Amino acid sequence: MxxxxxxxxxxxCKHYCITQTFFEELHDKGVLQIVSxxxxxxxxQESIPTFEKIVRISEDLHINMxxxxVILNLLDTVDNLRNQLNATQNRLRLYE
Structure with a gap:
């Protein structure tokens, strides 16, 4: 790496107008991995899309850590279920 x-x-912090304590809280909760x-x-850099989601959730919806x-876990679950549904539908198309 x-x-x-x-x-x-x-x-x-400068770009998103976020405090460093916000990052520390995310790291402490295990939501984001911060490396020294x-x-x-x-x-x-691969964590930026997740971080941007977090910022939108936090600022737009005023949701706590x-x-x-919980919201990120639910979104991951929905994505996994959507992928499973697509895979199942593709398998069913073979039998049609």
Whole structure:
């Protein structure tokens, strides 16, 4: 893994107008994985879409950390169920 795949948290704080404690809370709850690189907390670039979802949920809906965790788990469950349904429908088409 190269360091270019990670974005420093202070940079994200400036861009999204979020405090560093928000990132720490997300990390403490296990919602996002923050990595320390050269004494700077960083977020992997693949986590940005999830982080943006979290910001929208938090700011637009005024949901607390526990609620955010529940909502993300429910969204993952819905995606998994949707994938299973698509796979089942594809298998059924073979018999039609």
């Amino acid at each position: 190269s360091h270019s795949e990670y974005i420093p948290v202070p940079e994200l 690189i050269e004494h700077t907390n960083c977020l992997h 526990e609620g955010i965790d």
